[in-house]
Amino acid sequence: xxxxxxxxxxxxxxxxxxxxAHGYADVTMQDIADECSKSKSLLxxxxxxxxxxxxxxxxxxxxxxxxxxxxxADDPPAERLAGFVGWFVFEADAAxxxxxxxxxxxxxxxxxxxERIREQLVRxxxxxxxxxxxxxxxxxxxxxxxxxxxxxxxxxxVATLDGARTRQITLTGSADGVDADSDGDAGTDADTPTGKxxxxxxxxxxPTYTRRVAEATLQRIVEPLLAAGVEPPSLEEGIAAMxxxxxxx
Amino acid sequence: xxxxxxxxxxxxxxxxxxxxAHGYADVTMQDIADECSKSKSLLxxxxxxxxxxxxxxxxxxxxxxxxxxxxxADDPPAERLAGFVGWFVFEADAAxxxxxxxxxxxxxxxxxxxERIREQLVRxxxxxxxxxxxxxxxxxxxxxxxxxxxxxxxxxxVATLDGARTRQITLTGSADGVDADSDGDAGTDADTPTGKxxxxxxxxxxPTYTRRVAEATLQRIVEPLLAAGVEPPSLEEGIAAMxxxxxxx
Numbered sequence: 001x002x003x004x005x006x007x008x009x010x011x012x013x014x015x016x017x018x019x020x021a022h023g024y025a026d027v028t029m030q031d032i033a034d035e036c037s038k039s040k041s042l043l044x045x046x047x048x049x050x051x052x053x054x055x056x057x058x059x060x061x062x063x064x065x066x067x068x069x070x071x072x073a074d075d076p077p078a079e080r081l082a083g084f085v086g087w088f089v090f091e092a093d094a095a096x097x098x099x100x101x102x103x104x105x106x107x108x109x110x111x112x113x114x115e116r117i118r119e120q121l122v123r124x125x126x127x128x129x130x131x132x133x134x135x136x137x138x139x140x141x142x143x144x145x146x147x148x149x150x151x152x153x154x155x156x157x158v159a160t161l162d163g164a165r166t167r168q169i170t171l172t173g174s175a176d177g178v179d180a181d182s183d184g185d186a187g188t189d190a191d192t193p194t195g196k197x198x199x200x201x202x203x204x205x206x207p208t209y210t211r212r213v214a215e216a217t218l219q220r221i222v223e224p225l226l227a228a229g230v231e232p233p234s235l236e237e238g239i240a241a242m243x244x245x246x247x248x249x
Numbered sequence: 250x251x252x253x254x255x256x257x258x259x260x261x262x263x264x265x266x267x268x269x270a271h272g273y274a275d276v277t278m279q280d281i282a283d284e285c286s287k288s289k290s291l292l293x294x295x296x297x298x299x300x301x302x303x304x305x306x307x308x309x310x311x312x313x314x315x316x317x318x319x320x321x322a323d324d325p326p327a328e329r330l331a332g333f334v335g336w337f338v339f340e341a342d343a344a345x346x347x348x349x350x351x352x353x354x355x356x357x358x359x360x361x362x363x364e365r366i367r368e369q370l371v372r373x374x375x376x377x378x379x380x381x382x383x384x385x386x387x388x389x390x391x392x393x394x395x396x397x398x399x400x401x402x403x404x405x406x407v408a409t410l411d412g413a414r415t416r417q418i419t420l421t422g423s424a425d426g427v428d429a430d431s432d433g434d435a436g437t438d439a440d441t442p443t444g445k446x447x448x449x450x451x452x453x454x455x456p457t458y459t460r461r462v463a464e465a466t467l468q469r470i471v472e473p474l475l476a477a478g479v480e481p482p483s484l485e486e487g488i489a490a491m492x493x494x495x496x497x498x
Binding site: 023025098099102105106108109111112113115118121122125152153155156158159160161162163164166167169170171172173204209212213215216217220221224 | 272274347348351354355357358361362364367370371374401402404405407408409411412413415416418419420421422458461462464465466469470473
């Protein structure tokens with residue numbers, strides 16, 4: 001964020017916070033107005049309907065992802081791929097990010113029924129798979145990766161990371177999410193012992209689902225693609241590279 | 250299904266059809282009653298609330314999955330694993346199954362906020378990961394698989410297949426799903442030529458996302474686990490084994 005955020009940035013930030021607090025199905029234009037300190041009529045001046053605003057928000061999020069991916073376009077290919085994998089890792093205490101991704105998952109369930117939402121989802125899918133394919137192609141060119149089916153590998157990697165994220169966010173209880181529903185401020189769960197920490201008790205993978213699957217993705221899917229003698233990239237460095245510039249995703 | 254389905258089976262079949270037609274958020278007790286030709290008051294006699302009925306339905310679906318998995322418990326391990334992978338493959342024309350899984354995905358987004366739903370999701374996750382771990386353990390015992398981290402492999406395989414399914418069902422336009430939404434709120438693209446057939450035009454993986462990722466899963470994740478000399482299992486035979494006894498999943 002620059003020092004002087006534009007009105008559009010402020011509105012999109014309001015959508016982000018309102019989605020986290022209320023979820024996709026329940027969020028209202030008023031909630032969004034409240035979260036960005038704008039009037040509801042100003043929002044309606046720019047966006048006729050809640051759908052218009054949410055489609056604009058998806059566009060904003062994907063455009064942001066494009067920029068973040070572009071910012072790493074010149075990193076070495078193996079490190080870039082580890083960064084992509086690390087981007088999907090959620091730690092157990094990432095309550096805000098989980099709440100946001102639950103709202104996004106709700107939005108995604110509208111894909112089959114809403115062409116404008118689906119267009120954005122297809123665009124996001126192209127970006128994600130295209131990024132992995134692009135990383136692999138440039139790595140094959142420079143001799144870092146063996147010759148592999150880049151499109152198949154891209155579909156495999158994206159499905160795997162998306163699946164781990166979906167499982168992590170849907171399987172962990174989020175008293176935070178529930179609390180956040182009432183007043184937009186999650187907090188009380190921090191001092192109950194039965195929140196996210198339950199993952200182990202539930203038999204969920206420890207460390208988090210996303211971290212465990214990200215590690216397995218690097219070892220089982222990425223390492224076999226490396227040319228002889230190439231050092232396997234580090235998940236930790238991948239996570240650090242992608243979170244360095246922005247905390248929220 | 251036996252010749253004489255029980256009232257409970259009939260109700261669960263009604264929930265299945267009503268979820269497919271209306272989705273999770275919109276489905277009503279009346280819709281379910283209509284789909285199973287029972288009265289709404291009979292449904293309420295057995296299930297106080299829609300939530301009670303949907304939790305019972307999740308329990309029913311998972312119990313059914315347990316039985317189907319058990320039915321294959323004595324198959325050879327590599328074939329069993331291919332059957333598990335093949336179970337997640339949707340062809341592009343599987344509109345009913347896609348509509349059902351979209352409704353399930355909606356239900357899954359309630360996991361963080363609803364403990365009873367989350368309990369069922371955690372049970373399903375345990376079943377899926379436990380099945381893969383069990384297959385791997387028995388295969389390691391009989392020398393079909395190499396010694397591997399069975400829990401990590403199980404988390405990886407389940408995340409991968411779940412992710413492919415989620416991407417396939419959310420990224421493809423479902424004119425069928427729209428038609429089924431009988432209150433007509435979203436009917437507009439039913440007669441456009443841009444329904445499911447668009448997968449290729451949208452740049453989605455062809456064959457279907459789930460088939461492509463299932464093939465990659467067998468080749469990239471399962472084959473490296475096989476002991477020397479063991480024949481890689483066939484995805485086609487895996488799909489056939491799991492769909493033989495039941496069409497609906």
